[in-house]
Amino acid sequence: MAFETAGAAELFLIARLLFGGVLAFTGLNHFLSAEGMIPYAEAKGLPAPAASVYASGGLLVFSGLLVVAGAYPVAAAGALAVFLLASAVTMHDFWAVPADQQQEEMTQFLKNVAMAGGAVALLAVAGTAWPYSVGLGAF
Numbered sequence: 001m002a003f004e005t006a007g008a009a010e011l012f013l014i015a016r017l018l019f020g021g022v023l024a025f026t027g028l029n030h031f032l033s034a035e036g037m038i039p040y041a042e043a044k045g046l047p048a049p050a051a052s053v054y055a056s057g058g059l060l061v062f063s064g065l066l067v068v069a070g071a072y073p074v075a076a077a078g079a080l081a082v083f084l085l086a087s088a089v090t091m092h093d094f095w096a097v098p099a100d101q102q103q104e105e106m107t108q109f110l111k112n113v114a115m116a117g118g119a120v121a122l123l124a125v126a127g128t129a130w131p132y133s134v135g136l137g138a139f
Helices: 008-032 034-043 049-069 073-091 099-124
Strands: none
Touching: 008 034, 008 049, 008 099, 034 049, 049 073, 073 099
């Protein structure tokens, strides 16, 4: 029903590749750039900053790849939506940083909020069969 329009299935696959691929790459970057990210997480007051960087990287890689594959879409999209909103508020608090950092933090905040919107949109169609997917799901 949701993907009956000509080309809709292919466009949805492209959207999943772009969305999930970017998030998986971002997660991979948490592992490759951990030395720089851990002090940032510590400065933001996260408990166990090293574990937080690696755990968030794993969540992004794993959930991003699940979106690409179309596997467990409710869990993947839901986890991404929650993570992206939480990290927007905790890590990119542009309202609480010095003026010279506000623009960068606001950009990152808005990026996370926009990506969370994408995750929520995927969550909205997670209960339907996704075309070009592996078809695994818990719901």
